[in-house]
Amino acid sequence: MKRVSILNRKNALTLFLVIVMYAVIQGLIVTDILPPLYTSTLIQVCVYVILAASLNLINGITGQFSIGHAGFMAIGAYLAGIVSVKFHGPLFLSLLVGGIVAAVAGFIVGLPTLRLRGDYLAIATLGLGQIVMIIFQNIDYFGGAAGMQVGRHINWSWAFWVTIISLVVIHNFVNSTHGRACISVRENEIAAEAMGVNTTKYKVLAFTLGAFFAGVAGGIYSNYMYFIQPTTFNFLTSFNILVMVVLGGLGSMTGSILGALIMTVLNVALSGIPSLRMVITALLLIIMMLFRPSGLMGTKEFNLNFLEKKGERNVA
Amino acid sequence: MKKFFVMATAAVLSLSLLAGCGTTGATSNGGGSSAGGNLKIGADLELTGGVAMFGTAAQKAIDLAVEQQNANGGLLGKQIKMDYADNKSDPGESTNAATKLITQDSVVAVIGAMTSGNTLAASQVAIDNKVPLISPTGTADKVTVENGQVKPYIFRACFIDPFQGQVAAQFAANTLKVQKAAIFIDQKSDYSIGLANAFSTNFKSANGQIVSQEKYVAGDKDFRPQLARIKSSNPDVVFVPGYYGEVGPIVKQAREMGMNQAFIGGDGWGSPELFNLASADQLNNCYYVNHVAIDDPSMADFVKAFKAKYNQDPDSFAALGYDAARLMFQAIKDANSTNGDKIRTALENLKGFKGLNGDITMDPKTHNPIKDAVIIKIENGKNVFMTKVSPK
Numbered sequence: 163m164k165r166v167s168i169l170n171r172k173n174a175l176t177l178f179l180v181i182v183m184y185a186v187i188q189g190l191i192v193t194d195i196l197p198p199l200y201t202s203t204l205i206q207v208c209v210y211v212i213l214a215a216s217l218n219l220i221n222g223i224t225g226q227f228s229i230g231h232a233g234f235m236a237i238g239a240y241l242a243g244i245v246s247v248k249f250h251g252p253l254f255l256s257l258l259v260g261g262i263v264a265a266v267a268g269f270i271v272g273l274p275t276l277r278l279r280g281d282y283l284a285i286a287t288l289g290l291g292q293i294v295m296i297i298f299q300n301i302d303y304f305g306g307a308a309g310m311q312v313g314r315h316i317n318w319s320w321a322f323w324v325t326i327i328s329l330v331v332i333h334n335f336v337n338s339t340h341g342r343a344c345i346s347v348r349e350n351e352i353a354a355e356a357m358g359v360n361t362t363k364y365k366v367l368a369f370t371l372g373a374f375f376a377g378v379a380g381g382i383y384s385n386y387m388y389f390i391q392p393t394t395f396n397f398l399t400s401f402n403i404l405v406m407v408v409l410g411g412l413g414s415m416t417g418s419i420l421g422a423l424i425m426t427v428l429n430v431a432l433s434g435i436p437s438l439r440m441v442i443t444a445l446l447l448i449i450m451m452l453f454r455p456s457g458l459m460g461t462k463e464f465n466l467n468f469l470e471k472k473g474e475r476n477v478a
Numbered sequence: 479m480k481k482f483f484v485m486a487t488a489a490v491l492s493l494s495l496l497a498g499c500g501t502t503g504a505t506s507n508g509g510g511s512s513a514g515g516n517l518k519i520g521a522d523l524e525l526t527g528g529v530a531m532f533g534t535a536a537q538k539a540i541d542l543a544v545e546q547q548n549a550n551g552g553l554l555g556k557q558i559k560m561d562y563a564d565n566k567s568d569p570g571e572s573t574n575a576a577t578k579l580i581t582q583d584s585v586v587a588v589i590g591a592m593t594s595g596n597t598l599a600a601s602q603v604a605i606d607n608k609v610p611l612i613s614p615t616g617t618a619d620k621v622t623v624e625n626g627q628v629k630p631y632i633f634r635a636c637f638i639d640p641f642q643g644q645v646a647a648q649f650a651a652n653t654l655k656v657q658k659a660a661i662f663i664d665q666k667s668d669y670s671i672g673l674a675n676a677f678s679t680n681f682k683s684a685n686g687q688i689v690s691q692e693k694y695v696a697g698d699k700d701f702r703p704q705l706a707r708i709k710s711s712n713p714d715v716v717f718v719p720g721y722y723g724e725v726g727p728i729v730k731q732a733r734e735m736g737m738n739q740a741f742i743g744g745d746g747w748g749s750p751e752l753f754n755l756a757s758a759d760q761l762n763n764c765y766y767v768n769h770v771a772i773d774d775p776s777m778a779d780f781v782k783a784f785k786a787k788y789n790q791d792p793d794s795f796a797a798l799g800y801d802a803a804r805l806m807f808q809a810i811k812d813a814n815s816t817n818g819d820k821i822r823t824a825l826e827n828l829k830g831f832k833g834l835n836g837d838i839t840m841d842p843k844t845h846n847p848i849k850d851a852v853i854i855k856i857e858n859g860k861n862v863f864m865t866k867v868s869p870k
Contacts, residue, residue, distance in 0.1 A: 308668075387599065388573055388599055389599035434563070439564070
């Protein structure tokens with residue numbers, strides 16, 4: 163039995179690279195070298211990275227087909243907005259409340275719907291997303307269909323570190339006993355159950371955790387975007403997140419990050435040619451599905467394991 | 479072989495990214511409005527998404543306005559160049575679009591967005607960067623005024639909803655010369671309530687009398703109980719500030735009950751769908767307030783030019799987009815500068831500007847234009863321009 167230290171060479175290097183990435187971009191922002199459009203794109207990348215990674219937890223790791231992620235994002239966005247605007251709460255609390263309420267909603271909804279499989283679960287979650295949107299449209303306290311104004315409280319540092327924390331939590335969950343149980347549910351639910359894995363528990367657990375991070379991402383979104391409207395969180399947004407996950411590769415965390423990055427940057431880069439934007443995006447996806455149906459990364463992860471000496475390589 | 483496709487896909491993806499970055503990079507290099515002899519104005523419009531119809535109509539009209547202005551020597555001795563950014567009918571994307579136009583393309587002023595929500599999302603970016611913004615059709619109160627404070631740099635080219643109630647009241651009292659009015663409102667809609675309150679106040683001050691007030695909820699199908707009560711109060715005119723979906727059945731059922739009074743409404747009536755919900759005969763003796771009427775004689779030149787360029791009739795979104803663009807041109811001309819503060823001051827003090835359907839004067843206290851509204855009469859299944867009502 164070899165003890166695996168948290169502070170091994172790989173983790174130290176990862177942390178170092180993350181800090182360098184943060185410092186370089188923060189430096190460019192502080193010195194006004196990075197134009198505001200790039201900063202805002204980067205923050206949106208952060209939002210979608212969290213959304214894609216959390217949806218990947220449900221769709222890719224646990225193998226459930228949920229297409230109502232924008233609903234949880236909406237809950238997080240609105241609740242975080244309420245904490246910021248109406249109660250003048252600190253940003254941290256705002257994001258936390260958004261995440262927790264979304265998680266509670268995910269738990270309540272997950273219990274009955276996760277008994278459904280395949281298409282039926284997809285339809286149920288799609289309906290959930292629509293219901294959430296319509297509820298916000300009809301409650302005047304949340305601004306109704308006209309929308310709600312939220313100030314800009316998020317900056318690059320907040321968005322970046324919340325994203326990193328989310329990714330670390332999701333990554334560690336996937337590599338834990340619970341994560342493996344979730345993967346066993348994906349691979350073969352009946353076999354997993356026969357081996358004593360409480361499949362319902364793990365499905366609900368993954369769903370709730372996914373909803374929590376979607377809520378946090380929604381909180382970042384509303385605290386950055388000045389103004390939110392229920393229609394922003396319609397099923398197209400859910401599909402957009404799903405596309406990111408599938409593009410990156412169902413089941414691959416780094417794939418989700420890559421998918422979110424590509425889709426968000428592409429979206430901003432092509433904004434000057436609205437008539438062609440849809441065509442180009444669609445073409446890319448078609449090419450993708452024809453030649454690499456498992457997504458850019460498949461189920462593989464990009465990591466720094468190759469830097470380790472052969473003998474040191476641990477099971478992860 | 480498989481490897482090749484993987485590489486090819488990756489190459490295409492990364493190339494498209496580079497290409498995308500390239501375009502944004504190129505425009506930013508061309509920035510600085512005074513550099514190349516061009517004066518850059520941005521438009522943050524709904525070019526795709528749910529209300530793409532609004533944005534594309536306005537885009538055509540703005541292009542027309544720019545073309546005409548450039549033919550007449552442009553602005554400040556430079557040719558106008560429009561930069562369009564698509565907000566996909568979404569507030570978040572509208573913030574992005576405004577950020578791109580203002581910080582990346584360095585536009586002098588922004589036109590847009592069409593809906594109130596998308597305008598609100600863009601307005602903070604404009605205020606932070608001191609760039610004036612004018613919304614062609616953002617009618618919500620809080621677009622230009624928040625907590626009793628007018629928002630600097632944010633303007634609109636259309637009148638706000640309650641003004642329509644005032645116009646309808648003036649029309650009923652002065653043109654139809656009636657004394658007794660009934661009001662039938664959608665009790666869940668701010669729009670409807672706002673119009674009804676304005677109507678009631680103005681009709682009373684014109685010595686009119688509100689004989690009954692009834693309510694419905696959007697989605698209702700049967701309006702006979704409320705209509706029966708309205709009928710028994712014997713009004714000369716019924717004001718229904720709702721949307722065509724309910725207005726159609728209301729007029730139909732009222733006529734079937736033998737109510738031959740005039741019915742008046744707001745711009746929520748303005749849809750061809752109305753004629754499918756009630757017969758042409760039933761819709762006679764109905765009037766509604768609107769921003770513009772295409773058959774208004776003073777619009778003839780615009781309609782002709784628009785038709786010549788696009789081979790289709792302009793709608794009110796096009797007309798208001800055209801007015802918004804020209805208001806901004808005028809302000810830049812008056813300011814004789816591309817400085818945001820100077821343009822803003824010029825726009826605030828704009829008086830007697832020749833808009834499509836009459837003179838426009840900007841109210842410095844609310845940044846709302848003071849302009850005429852038109853009354854459209856429904857005649858044998860057609861919308862016919864009837865008259866203009868000036869605000870008092």
